[in-house]
Amino acid sequence: MRPILKMYLVLSCFVGLTTVLMLFKLRNTLRQNMLDRMSRVQSVPQFEEAPHAHGDMNYSTNATETEMGKIVSLIERGWTFNHEELMKLRTKLAVIHTRDDFTLTRKNTPLHSVVPFTSDKYKRKRNVTEDLYNTLPQEPPDFQTKRFKNCSVVGSSGILSRSGCGPQIDSSEFIFRFNLPPLVKQYTGDVGKRTDLVTCNRHRLSKRLSKLDSSKDRKLFKGILNGQFPNLSYIWLFPFSVLSDVKNILSFPDILEKIGSPVKAVFSNPRYSIRSKRFWQKNGVKETLMTSGK
Numbered sequence: 001m002r003p004i005l006k007m008y009l010v011l012s013c014f015v016g017l018t019t020v021l022m023l024f025k026l027r028n029t030l031r032q033n034m035l036d037r038m039s040r041v042q043s044v045p046q047f048e049e050a051p052h053a054h055g056d057m058n059y060s061t062n063a064t065e066t067e068m069g070k071i072v073s074l075i076e077r078g079w080t081f082n083h084e085e086l087m088k089l090r091t092k093l094a095v096i097h098t099r100d101d102f103t104l105t106r107k108n109t110p111l112h113s114v115v116p117f118t119s120d121k122y123k124r125k126r127n128v129t130e131d132l133y134n135t136l137p138q139e140p141p142d143f144q145t146k147r148f149k150n151c152s153v154v155g156s157s158g159i160l161s162r163s164g165c166g167p168q169i170d171s172s173e174f175i176f177r178f179n180l181p182p183l184v185k186q187y188t189g190d191v192g193k194r195t196d197l198v199t200c201n202r203h204r205l206s207k208r209l210s211k212l213d214s215s216k217d218r219k220l221f222k223g224i225l226n227g228q229f230p231n232l233s234y235i236w237l238f239p240f241s242v243l244s245d246v247k248n249i250l251s252f253p254d255i256l257e258k259i260g261s262p263v264k265a266v267f268s269n270p271r272y273s274i275r276s277k278r279f280w281q282k283n284g285v286k287e288t289l290m291t292s293g294k
């Protein structure tokens, strides 16, 4: 297999493919549980505190019976794994993405080059100054180059609640989660305990964790990391989403060092996001914001 294809086994985790695979694998459990609980769906507990105004994540998961019914009937109609389509999709994606461009590295972001912002209507760019360059790793992190047999991409809506899917999720080789979800005892049976990479968006940082510039915030953060993300490898951050966040987010590796955490901060590559968004828009996905799901 060509290396470019190999790498898409990893990258495809981010295009929903794995979500589909997971759903496929878990469908019996899910279906049974969903059907069992259809009448209780209205009271699925919220997975997170109140949703915020910006709308790029929404943990309020009072899925209606109709929505659940649609999902169940989709699954019922019998998804089958289409290997040929998968290979076609990978080939198409290989044109827009390379193995190295998923996160910012010194290789893909040379000193004195410029970085665009993903959601900046003024189309400003950030110069790659020495301080920025110095925060970047030389090589891409190993989850980008390594090949896994399977992985789980676990969204933070409430759909897994009372599914009992935790052990199945935890059996995956690599586990992605979004925006530091609360992995507390009450949920782990359903969503699992392990995390390899967790994303953390700007709202999460500013709302829940403040700017981590006081030692009290940092202590709280350390507690969350140690208590809920015991063997975490990566925190995925988006420094080039809006201009006002850059400084705060780029200081993250320092903060991790200050609290003595072995977790590595990786920075999303805005060029990757921009190309992905264009690709999916061309292919009929008209959402304005790419998200792990609402």
Ligand SMILES: *[C@@H]1O[C@H](CO)[C@@H](O)[C@H](O)[C@H]1NC(C)=O
Pocket (backbone or CB within 6 Å): 042, 043, 060, 061, 062
């Ligand atoms: C979800 O449903 C519960 C029970 O019906 C209700 O108390 C709660 O306010 C609802 N939450 C949202 C965000 O609609």
Ligand SMILES: *[C@@H]1O[C@H](CO)[C@@H](O)[C@H](O)[C@H]1NC(C)=O
Pocket (backbone or CB within 6 Å): 051, 054, 055, 056, 058, 060, 062, 294
């Ligand atoms: C989030 O959920 C609430 C409650 O169901 C809803 O009113 C709101 O429109 C949702 N926001 C987004 C962006 O989907």
Ligand SMILES: *[C@@H]1O[C@H](CO)[C@@H](O)[C@H](O)[C@H]1NC(C)=O
Pocket (backbone or CB within 6 Å): 125, 126, 127
């Ligand atoms: C970026 O660098 C260029 C060339 O060195 C310079 O002209 C420009 O003013 C810089 N922009 C910012 C925002 O610092």
Ligand SMILES: *[C@@H]1O[C@H](CO)[C@@H](O)[C@H](O)[C@H]1NC(C)=O
Pocket (backbone or CB within 6 Å): 025, 149, 150, 168, 169, 171, 172, 173
């Ligand atoms: C993932 O692969 C491992 C073997 O590497 C296997 O033990 C585990 O059951 C698999 N998990 C899922 C959810 O497929």
Ligand SMILES: *[C@@H]1O[C@H](CO)[C@@H](O)[C@H](O)[C@H]1NC(C)=O
Pocket (backbone or CB within 6 Å): 193, 194, 230, 231
């Ligand atoms: C974290 O790693 C330690 C040591 O390998 C292991 O004993 C523990 O079970 C792991 N915890 C989780 C939640 O995976």
